[in-house]
Amino acid sequence: MASGVKPRVKVPKSASAGEVITIKTLISHPMESGQRKDSDGNVIPRSIINRFTCEFNGESVIDVTLEPSISTNPYIEFDATVPEAGTFKFTWYDDDGSVYEDSKEIAIA
């Protein structure tokens, strides 16, 4: 089980219509690969974020499958075109079934 998981997102407050903006996301998470053993030799069970998605006004922007070799606190940065004012919705899916969400409004300047 992952504790202390906290997503952070950075999106510009406004953009001009059709502008390409850069979105940065970071989630604090141990990303335990399932390959490691503890000091007693027992396998530490896998516990990772396995999927990340971003939607803009309900339309998919990016849908990422994350694999066990991705390091602690996964940081994902990508570009998106902003056609209109709206909301970016970010979702992280944890192996333990938890879903972490964040959203950011963007206005057209």
Add this chain to the structure above:
Amino acid sequence: MKINKMLSTAAALTALALPAFADEDAELVINGEIEIVTKTAAPAHLDGHLSEIMSGWRFRSDDTQAMEMDDFDNPGMLGAEAGFEQFETVMGSEGKSCMDCHDGAESLANVRPTYPKWNEDKEQVYTIQMQINDCLTEQMGAEPEKYDSNAMLNFEAALASVSRGMPVNVAIDGPAQSIWEQGKEMYYTRYGQLDLSCANCHEQNYGNMIRADHLSQGQINAFPAYRLKNAKLNGAHGRFKGCIRDTRAETFAAGSPEFVALELYVASRGNGLSVEGPSVRN
């Protein structure tokens, strides 16, 4: 469009093919507003040893340097945020949080630049972590945190983050002087089977490569440091341990009087550099 794409692919390939060299002339500005002094004249007590002191940031590759220039990109800030939360959390039998005595972590901005520091009541040199443990046990009735534990480093990261840009200014005279002399003695003492002192690497050979790593001056103005190799915050004593271990010597423990003396001395070698932590290092 196609040409553009090809050009950008070519650019990407060149970037990959070149090894990432440190940009020793870059200037560090965090969040576009906090100006950090990463290179300045050495303090007077280093006369004859060093003329200029440089933060370890200058010795890191462009990518690692860039991570520290924005709080969002700096994973060490996760630790600082956790530290701020701990600061407001009630702990121990007295039902107090740090906020009961201190007016927010920001009010402690003069702490990180001036520690380790002589503690009048306890008549010894105190590091930040020793002071935090005193607060935890004596004021709050809480259990002490282990030296260099995650919780402790989170506290330290929070305290460092509010002092960023302030010059390191530890006192080396007065009652702390004998401890400082002890730290200096350690700095120039050769340890281990490899027979290396701190000065052999960090004073005589900074800027050169040690295997695949770029030797810095071993300044601790930027601690606690988020190291990419272990993906967590690291304290100065943990780093000292690593260095002494690398000389193939039996090392001292984190929080031991030897390391407190060494921390005071090494911190004083950085008098004039800005507080920079939580920093990003490889």
